[in-house]
Amino acid sequence: MKTLLKAIIATKAGYSTLALRIPIGIIFIAHGAQKLFGWFGGYGLEGTGGWMESIGLSPGYLMALLAGSGEFFGGLFILFGLLTRPAAVALSVTMVVAIFAVHFENGLFMSNNGYEFGLALLAASVSLAFSGAGKLALDNLLNKALAKN
Numbered sequence: 001m002k003t004l005l006k007a008i009i010a011t012k013a014g015y016s017t018l019a020l021r022i023p024i025g026i027i028f029i030a031h032g033a034q035k036l037f038g039w040f041g042g043y044g045l046e047g048t049g050g051w052m053e054s055i056g057l058s059p060g061y062l063m064a065l066l067a068g069s070g071e072f073f074g075g076l077f078i079l080f081g082l083l084t085r086p087a088a089v090a091l092s093v094t095m096v097v098a099i100f101a102v103h104f105e106n107g108l109f110m111s112n113n114g115y116e117f118g119l120a121l122l123a124a125s126v127s128l129a130f131s132g133a134g135k136l137a138l139d140n141l142l143n144k145a146l147a148k149n
Helices: 004-011 016-037 044-054 061-078 084-106 118-131 138-148
Strands: none
Touching: 004 084, 004 138, 016 044, 016 061, 016 118, 044 061, 061 084, 084 118
16 A cells, blocks of 8 residues: 555656646636635535536536535645645546536637636646656655655
8 A cells, every 4th residue: 555655646747847736726726615615706515516417417416516525625635736646637537527518519719618728627637647746745745754664
């Protein structure tokens, strides 16, 4: 188990991932907070769940809880560089669902509620899943702690 965890959190990426982690983490945190808490003009779990139910993602409340939690907590983990790869994979799946369940039929452009923003978030998440957190990340502290034991 320790070896698997070390492999998941190890990274050879430099400081450049920080330039990706900060904005992507903030964006996911904000979108998750809209779904979970109704912050930033969001509808909270009840409203988001009702909407998800209306587009065929049911049970809506559970889907809103899963999507909101994935975005909020995954965004926090990405921002701080903690368990970055698993968080990035979870966010990638969330973005694939968002793209195909909500935006794909509207085409690429955001002006038509298209999937371009979701695609950019998907690309960033996939990139972090491959690269790991980089140098300035809690994953590195965790890796050092595991190496001592």
